[in-house]
Amino acid sequence: MTSGIGPDVPAIERAARPLLAAGRFEEAEAMLNPYLASGSGPLALWKLLASAIRPQGRIAQTRAIQEMLVAHAPGDFAARFDLSETLLLMGEFERGWREYHYRYSLSHTTVIERKVQRPRWAGQPIPGKTLLIHDEQGFGDTFQFMRMVPWAKQRSGAQVVLQVNEQTLSLAQRNRSSEDFDEIVVRGSLPPAFDMHCEMMSLPMAMGLKLADLPGRVPYLGADPQRLEKWRQRLAGLPRPLVALVWAGRPTHFNDANRSLALAQLAPLARPGITFLSIQKGPAEAEAANPPRGMSLVSLSDEIQDFEDTAAILSIADLLISVDSSPVHLAGALGRPVWVMLPFVPDWRWLLERTDTPWYPGMRLFRQPVRGDWGSVMAAMAAELDRFAA
CATH class of the missing domain: 3.40.50 (Rossmann fold)
Structure with a gap:
């Protein structure tokens, strides 16, 4: 992939990586392009270019680069894992699952093998x-x-x-x-x-x-009857509809900054007559003490001891609105209605462009139309929430 005297790759990497870390993907791409314009160049720079264009939503172009990287360096397991996530995102399950096996060859995943x-x-x-x-x-x-x-x-x-x-x-x-x-x-x-x-x-x-094999039997999980009774009594006096909320994922997740919000950003969802239930866990649950103006929010976070409590609440609530986090999958497995707020380039399991998902019937996906645009997601959900409440 190289010819003649190549560029100073370590220096270029040192310049590009901070741009990628800061989310300045267009700038990183512009800096890398001159070294790769001929269609050749060091593999390390091609890998950085893929990291710059994938968050911009150019998935087919990302795949082409990743395919080239794997072809030229089949022993680069990190590149193979990156390709697997792109293939799965595109719905190409057969090869995607095979390449996904290389997750265990990465330094940060060997501990879980x-x-x-x-x-x-x-x-x-x-x-x-x-x-x-x-x-x-x-x-x-x-x-x-x-x-x-x-x-x-x-x-x-x-x-x-x-x-x-x-x-x-x-x-x-x-x-x-x-x-x-x-x-x-x-x-x-x-x-x-x-x-x-x-x-x-x-x-x-x-x-x-295969995609055609999904979803299988749904629901395949159910709430504990004793927990259901406990939470029915706890929530009995609250005006319906009851809408459970999760606005932030686990802070230690590598992609958390891309998927999590502040509760204040959900202000457009506030509606008279709707009771919101915070089932948020972790540091973000403290935000429930100061909900957006006009939002009737009851925080249940301190009362939730485990996933059995969460399952019971989701079985009683009329809807879950959540970022991409574990309650989404629990609600889906329970067969409950869920609206998921997704970033512009989501995790591979949500595929591309769809407003539904083959994994869970009754789940709706609300995607950012451009990177970082949660406002459009809120506007779309607010309009649907009016219809839902009616």
């Missing part, structure tokens, strides 16, 4: 054997891909042991049927003996998941 001394299941029948399926990433990922566990049990013909994190254990255990899995254990404990294993988010690769 399970060092299992058993082969990874590849989707084949293994009657008479025991298959361990284990979660690996965020809570939302667990809720989203839990639907595939019974599919894996049916396909494999095996005894299935599901291992999940402590926070989602109760929901998974209580919603279990004999057709879903045979045993459940909490992450960190020693599972029973098993013959093969598969990460929950490697099930799509193992089973060749």
Whole structure:
């Protein structure tokens, strides 16, 4: 990819990376273009260019660069993972899931890889054997891909042991049927003996998941009856409709700045006659003490002990409005109405341009028309909220 005396790549990288980190993608692109205008140039600069144009929504061009990077440096696992997310975003599941496996080759993900001394299941029948399926990433990922566990049990013909994190254990255990899995254990404990294993988010690769296979059975989770009764009593006196709100994700998430808002930005949603319920957790929940003018907001954050409480609230509320975070997937798994606020270039699972999603019936997507434009998202949602309340 290079010819003659090349540019000072380290110096260019030092200049470009701060621009990318600051979200000044157009400036980074303009700085990199002269070194790559001929169609050749150092791979490191092409990788930076892809990082500059992808947030601008030029996904096809990003893919072309990423394909070139993978072709010239197949051992660059970070490039392969970047390509996987672009392919999945474009709905190209077959190859996307294969490349997504390279997530475990990245420095920041090696810590979550399970060092299992058993082969990874590849989707084949293994009657008479025991298959361990284990979660690996965020809570939302667990809720989203839990639907595939019974599919894996049916396909494999095996005894299935599901291992999940402590926070989602109760929901998974209580919603279990004999057709879903045979045993459940909490992450960190020693599972029973098993013959093969598969990460929950490697099930799509193992089973060749296609868009046409979605959504499967929905709902596939349900709220605890005792929690439902508790929250029905708690919310009984509030005027309907009840609209649950989540405006910020986990601050430590690598893409949080792109997906999270301040509660004040939801001011256009305030409507007389609508009761908003804050189910926000984390540092942002303190914002509920000062809601936007005209917004009737009841904060439930301090009363929510776990996802069982969240599931019960979502089962009672008429609607969830949320940024891209785990309650979205919990509500979707419960079959509840959800409106999701998405950035201009969203996470791969939301695909491109659609206002619906194959993952969850009844879910609506409200996308930024340009980068950073939450105002247009609020305007669109406000108009729909008027119709919803009526």
